[in-house]
Amino acid sequence: MGAKASRTEKHILAKAREIFSKKGFKNVTMQDIVDACDISRGGLYLHFSSVEDIFLAVLKAEDSIGSDNEASSKNVEGEGDYLDGISVSTKLSASDRFAAFLKEQKRFILRRKDGLSLALMEYYSGHNSSPDNNYIKGRFDDCVHTIEEIVSDGALSGEFECEDVAGFARNLAYVLEGLKTMATVVSISEQTVDKEMFYILQGIVPVDQYINN
Amino acid sequence: MGAKASRTEKHILAKAREIFSKKGFKNVTMQDIVDACDISRGGLYLHFSSVEDIFLAVLKAEDSIGSDNEASSKNVEGEGDYLDGISVSTKLSASDRFAAFLKEQKRFILRRKDGLSLALMEYYSGHNSSPDNNYIKGRFDDCVHTIEEIVSDGALSGEFECEDVAGFARNLAYVLEGLKTMATVVSISEQTVDKEMFYILQGIVPVDQYINN
Amino acid sequence: MGAKASRTEKHILAKAREIFSKKGFKNVTMQDIVDACDISRGGLYLHFSSVEDIFLAVLKAEDSIGSDNEASSKNVEGEGDYLDGISVSTKLSASDRFAAFLKEQKRFILRRKDGLSLALMEYYSGHNSSPDNNYIKGRFDDCVHTIEEIVSDGALSGEFECEDVAGFARNLAYVLEGLKTMATVVSISEQTVDKEMFYILQGIVPVDQYINN
Amino acid sequence: MGAKASRTEKHILAKAREIFSKKGFKNVTMQDIVDACDISRGGLYLHFSSVEDIFLAVLKAEDSIGSDNEASSKNVEGEGDYLDGISVSTKLSASDRFAAFLKEQKRFILRRKDGLSLALMEYYSGHNSSPDNNYIKGRFDDCVHTIEEIVSDGALSGEFECEDVAGFARNLAYVLEGLKTMATVVSISEQTVDKEMFYILQGIVPVDQYINN
DNA sequence: AATGAATGAGCCTTCATTCAT
DNA sequence: TATGAATGAAGGCTCATTCAT
Structure with a gap:
């Protein structure tokens, strides 16, 4: 979310990207992402506040790359x-x-x-x-x-x-x-x-x- | 689901079609359909066993019409x-x-x-x-x-x-x-x-x- | 919530009353009430949508009695x-x-x-x-x-x-x-x-x- | 907790007092206090081990003043x-x-x-x-x-x-x-x-x- | 056939608390 | 001392599905 995405955030976005490409948007839950990232529920919320938030961040990362x-x-x-x-x-x-x-x-x-x-x-x-x-x-x-x-x-x-x-x-x-x-x-x-x-x-x-x- | 769609089933499918066209597939719940059809939860299950079942029936009806x-x-x-x-x-x-x-x-x-x-x-x-x-x-x-x-x-x-x-x-x-x-x-x-x-x-x-x- | 409180609702309110008198308001959770009532989570939500909702119903019942x-x-x-x-x-x-x-x-x-x-x-x-x-x-x-x-x-x-x-x-x-x-x-x-x-x-x-x- | 309340502790207690007077006791979280004090989570725990601990310290300070x-x-x-x-x-x-x-x-x-x-x-x-x-x-x-x-x-x-x-x-x-x-x-x-x-x-x-x- | 109350699994979100740095 | 990322338990809510009537 900040200017510099932390290592963790990059990791989350990479994993989330895979999930979105596999399951679309509506079927993706925070739990899916938590599981894929080997991170705790709370840890994920520390960086992103919702699936939508993550999706938008994925798109932004997409653009910049x-x-x-x-x-x-x-x-x-x-x-x-x-x-x-x-x-x-x-x-x-x-x-x-x-x-x-x-x-x-x-x-x-x-x-x-x-x-x-x-x-x-x-x-x-x-x-x-x-x-x-x-x-x-x-x-x-x-x-x-x-x-x-x-x-x-x-x-x-x-x-x-x-x-x-x-x-x-x-x-x-x-x-x-x-x-x-x-x-x-x-x-x-x-x-x-x-x-x-x-x-x-x-x-x-x-x-x-x-x-x- | 029987050979001849009953009056009730036709009614359900018509209402369900409206809902699917408005909300897509993944967001539609049995409750949505129950509400729209003025039917009971149990009553709906008597005819269709899931949202997917209903959706497929809508498509089938679509084709025949x-x-x-x-x-x-x-x-x-x-x-x-x-x-x-x-x-x-x-x-x-x-x-x-x-x-x-x-x-x-x-x-x-x-x-x-x-x-x-x-x-x-x-x-x-x-x-x-x-x-x-x-x-x-x-x-x-x-x-x-x-x-x-x-x-x-x-x-x-x-x-x-x-x-x-x-x-x-x-x-x-x-x-x-x-x-x-x-x-x-x-x-x-x-x-x-x-x-x-x-x-x-x-x-x-x-x-x-x-x-x- | 309706005019006639069902047997279940009366039971819920009675149990909830006990809990409120013991724990006040802020400490009471839906879980507390679920546990006390021997009812399922979903079952409780069928009748009341929040702790506040239940508390207000308790007060109303209180008044009428x-x-x-x-x-x-x-x-x-x-x-x-x-x-x-x-x-x-x-x-x-x-x-x-x-x-x-x-x-x-x-x-x-x-x-x-x-x-x-x-x-x-x-x-x-x-x-x-x-x-x-x-x-x-x-x-x-x-x-x-x-x-x-x-x-x-x-x-x-x-x-x-x-x-x-x-x-x-x-x-x-x-x-x-x-x-x-x-x-x-x-x-x-x-x-x-x-x-x-x-x-x-x-x-x-x-x-x-x-x-x- | 220590014998002499440090400058930091006094600052924490002053801010905490404001919060308690505004939100009561049960609604106050460690996060609230961390935010108000411009201190880190860990830093706060260095001085006080819980909200209750802080509240009691506020009361004690209250008495002595x-x-x-x-x-x-x-x-x-x-x-x-x-x-x-x-x-x-x-x-x-x-x-x-x-x-x-x-x-x-x-x-x-x-x-x-x-x-x-x-x-x-x-x-x-x-x-x-x-x-x-x-x-x-x-x-x-x-x-x-x-x-x-x-x-x-x-x-x-x-x-x-x-x-x-x-x-x-x-x-x-x-x-x-x-x-x-x-x-x-x-x-x-x-x-x-x-x-x-x-x-x-x-x-x-x-x-x-x-x-x- | 039909009803709708009840169930319980599943997802969301928040928070006290810990810990590596 | 101080930091703040990370954890996991706890509580909220929704929904597909069942079942006694």
Whole structure:
């Protein structure tokens, strides 16, 4: 809760994250977290006052690390290791950035075990929180924005052909959202995701740009 | 639970449906249902043995009525009143059927108050049920199938132009799923839905085919 | 809680009364009452929702029975058995009524085991309730009023001599309150009470009127 | 606990006193005291081992200072500033001392915010301590004794007329106790207290002796 | 069939007290 | 001496489920 999360708090948040990704939000009890953390009831309350409190802290930690989130275009720039044989110091092409973005999304969709999608839905669906501080809405908007940026860059450089960039970005974002939803409920194969991304890419670009991992 | 649902059971299911659509699945208690049904605790247990039991019965009833679901192409045929001035006995054009389908989807997305989306997600997310008897998966597949059917009909009749019907159907289905997800968590305007559907339609058909309600 | 207290509720209130008189208010837990009543946790909550709820119900029951309260002049009229050899049908003299009143007060002070004084003090001291619905204030005012009534009757009939009836009544009421307070904290002997009442009576009446029990 | 209360201990007791006077005894937690004292949990335990321990220490400090207690005749002697225009070095008259005593009692009754009455009641009511070391009993006896002393002096000097000094003293002490009780539960006005004291004084002395502050 | 009082397990939260630093 | 994180017992409340009537 403080500026510097103590070792204990980090430990709690890590364990709690696992639990939320496994059980969603509504089913998680303080007891679950106590058990997982090997901590006492009172000890947990010393750091967090409710499951909600913990969940929000998990989300905040999530943001500051970015480990689970969409790879922002910025991140990608500095993290050439995600891509094969591309110099870190070089400005990445739009195609590369798009490929990286999709790869990240795919990872997110497939490894739903690590994901908080369900917990997020449960939390916000029962919360009518203002759209402003709604994590899911924010995530969606970020996603749209990232796509727009990449695609419009690619359109300028001639890599992509796309008349309605905004429309394309929204369309893709909804497809990704739909895939995430399905993934929380049904197990989805890599092929399924690939097939879908391939379909979308066809609309703007020669296919060989999209490199499978 | 017997073969024929008694009057009492129908009443219980109707009330329970309202509750599930309002509160999702995990938050609903037997007490909630007892209160809403003006029935005794014991009386309820005479018919259903748990909240889950009731929820499953609601879903089953849902299917046999189809009131909340996607309008299947079959349904649409028989329900000319959804469309303007089209004789019930006439075989509808693909465009009309597609318009009706989208209109139904839009209704479903916007009136999430009547919907069981959240309850479904909560139920199946905590259930790892086999894909076969997974309601959401089934709904998605039905949706894809309906779209394929309509669009391939339209392609034959020259109303639509679409090379990859299967791809288009899946794409649209995921977008719809994404919209449904967002709608359970953020309030979504009619314009938002319209814009999205319009974008997709552009891909296969002249716009004037899509009639707003 | 309803109009007719069920057998169970009566049982709970009776047991709870014992507990309150023994432990006051603040120390009493739902668990205490559960244990004393041989009832389940849930069962208790079926009837009462908190210790406070139960305490208030005890007070209400108290009032409607009047077993623990000051003998009102009305009560005394019909209850000749409290006095020695006085015909029930006869209108009692002021002296007799005063004797009865004091006897009742004495009983109340001495049998503090049965009394709710401490519980009342604890409850209202932490409650800043409006004076109107304050049980202790009401009890005090009733007490003053009863004394005034009796003494002014006695003054008219020549049994008592008292110039400032209101002052006398208040004075006596405070003394009684002081005795009740002391009794909750220190054990007080019958002699102590007698001595005090005797002293006060001297102020208005020849002593032989006051008959010890 | 030590022979000489350290600076820290004095600080703790002062803060604790405030808390007890505000919240009584049963509601006070170690945490309350820790918070008020700007001390650590462990630090507090270094000095006192429980809330009860602290409370008892507060009472002991109280006695040795006498700040909250009845003004003993001795105290009054040295505190001429409570009385108007009477030389400190002069032996005070019984009337003056009685006036001072009553003024002090009035202050105590009215400013119950500063008082420990409630805390005392709560503490001793749950303690069945022997009458000997019972603070309330002691306070009461002191009060009676002080009154007796003053009034018998006044009787000798002709200032008061009182046949039964002991009876009068007890009577007044109980009235004061009753007033204190009522004050902890109902808010009591200055007029109410004045009226009561005036009534009692009439019994032994011409009224103009009693000077209002 | 129907009732609703009763049960008891389970989760929430608070607090006195301890203990490693 | 002093700190404050950690502990665990205790009490509050809710809910699925049972059962005598």
